[in-house]
Amino acid sequence: RYKEKWATVAPRIPPTRLALHHFDMNYSLQLKDLWPSVRASLLCEQKYGALVNNFSPVDHVTQELELLNATDFVSEAPKKAQQSQRGTTTEEAGREESRSGEGRTVTQAETMTQAETMTQAETSPLLRASISPNIKCYTFPRGDITRFRPARPDTLGLLNYYLMDAASLLPVLALNVQPDEFVLDLCAAPGGKTLALLQTGVCGHLAANDVSISRTKRLYQILHSYVPKEIRKIVSVTSCDGRDWGQLEGGTFHKVLVDVPCTTDRHSVMEQENNIFHKRRTKERQMLPMLQLQLLMAGILATKPGGEVVYSTCSLSPLQNEYVIERAVEIAETQFNISIHVEDLSHFRTLFQDTFFFFSDCRLGELVLPHLTANFGPMYFCKLRRM
Numbered sequence: 001r002y003k004e005k006w007a008t009v010a011p012r013i014p015p016t017r018l019a020l021h022h023f024d025m026n027y028s029l030q031l032k033d034l035w036p037s038v039r040a041s042l043l044c045e046q047k048y049g050a051l052v053n054n055f056s057p058v059d060h061v062t063q064e065l066e067l068l069n070a071t072d073f074v075s076e077a078p079k080k081a082q083q084s085q086r087g088t089t090t091e092e093a094g095r096e097e098s099r100s101g102e103g104r105t106v107t108q109a110e111t112m113t114q115a116e117t118m119t120q121a122e123t124s125p126l127l128r129a130s131i132s133p134n135i136k137c138y139t140f141p142r143g144d145i146t147r148f149r150p151a152r153p154d155t156l157g158l159l160n161y162y163l164m165d166a167a168s169l170l171p172v173l174a175l176n177v178q179p180d181e182f183v184l185d186l187c188a189a190p191g192g193k194t195l196a197l198l199q200t201g202v203c204g205h206l207a208a209n210d211v212s213i214s215r216t217k218r219l220y221q222i223l224h225s226y227v228p229k230e231i232r233k234i235v236s237v238t239s240c241d242g243r244d245w246g247q248l249e250g251g252t253f254h255k256v257l258v259d260v261p262c263t264t265d266r267h268s269v270m271e272q273e274n275n276i277f278h279k280r281r282t283k284e285r286q287m288l289p290m291l292q293l294q295l296l297m298a299g300i301l302a303t304k305p306g307g308e309v310v311y312s313t314c315s316l317s318p319l320q321n322e323y324v325i326e327r328a329v330e331i332a333e334t335q336f337n338i339s340i341h342v343e344d345l346s347h348f349r350t351l352f353q354d355t356f357f358f359f360s361d362c363r364l365g366e367l368v369l370p371h372l373t374a375n376f377g378p379m380y381f382c383k384l385r386r387m
């Protein structure tokens, strides 16, 4: 009786407070001096990107976005990287020239002509990194927190852009889909990344799966609002438990995206509803790394030899990020005799440094940290190649 009464008057700590407390304990150790600024950013309004719908007339919408001072960060990135690379190599050549000293003839080999510096820049691994030329996503410049207007329908009723955290596009860009490839999006709903995969315009077939029936309905809605009927034919939508996928259709896909359920850190500190830090969801939260590992293993098994998997979360937690990758690589090797190569994605950091704030100490993969002047993310992504 006494206990019952106590239970009714005990203060209920909101899940957002529990989440923040949990993050304070863990992320202050991981991110050290960066944590106070990341924390403040998580608690502020996030920034969006406008993913242009290539299935709707694009010229008008891109002009409109450019008039608002937004730029396509995807097409801008290689141009900026090229400029800065040229700047660096020309600068280096200049320094070399002045170091070669006055009063002495500078040989041809010692001086680098403009043409040579450009050739060097153009052949550097960074600039050769292929980024899907078809994906266009507009963002406002650093420090500009203007909001995008809601998308509008074209004459056929298709919406002209999709608003999403621009960092969510990075796992899709990392997947680098090539013409006619078979692609699996294992945890696809509500469908932002599925839509981005379709915007590449090159998928041969796209299997979009999500265990949740209600969220799969949202995926259908997005497909209907953005994608014409003839393109929707290449998409198959299923609602299976992704952990079973490897057994169903093993080794059939060229590219697999495993965008797993996670602690959704930004949501967890801002929204009470559907919060994974709710007391009654403690067990579910603690089991997340196991579920993530099982989903990643299913993704690896669904990939053809030579194919690639991108694993992603919107959490800062190494337990849900790097540790899951390490365990999966180990299990693939020991239990399935599959060797996995963890790809280097550090060129993403260089390419997109003007748009996102990247964590420089990530052991495997890349992590976008929320920042007050670039409030995207968190977004962790790591690319694996099945050998």
Ligand code: SAM
Pocket (backbone or CB within 6 Å): 168, 186, 187, 188, 189, 190, 191, 192, 193, 194, 209, 210, 211, 212, 215, 240, 241, 242, 243, 259, 260, 261, 262
């Ligand atoms: N990729 C989506 C996007 O870009 O819109 C977001 C995916 S969300 C981070 C994770 C998804 O995993 C949720 O929609 C959830 O329903 C789904 N999920 C959870 N457990 C799953 C399982 N066992 N198999 C497949 N999907 C699962």
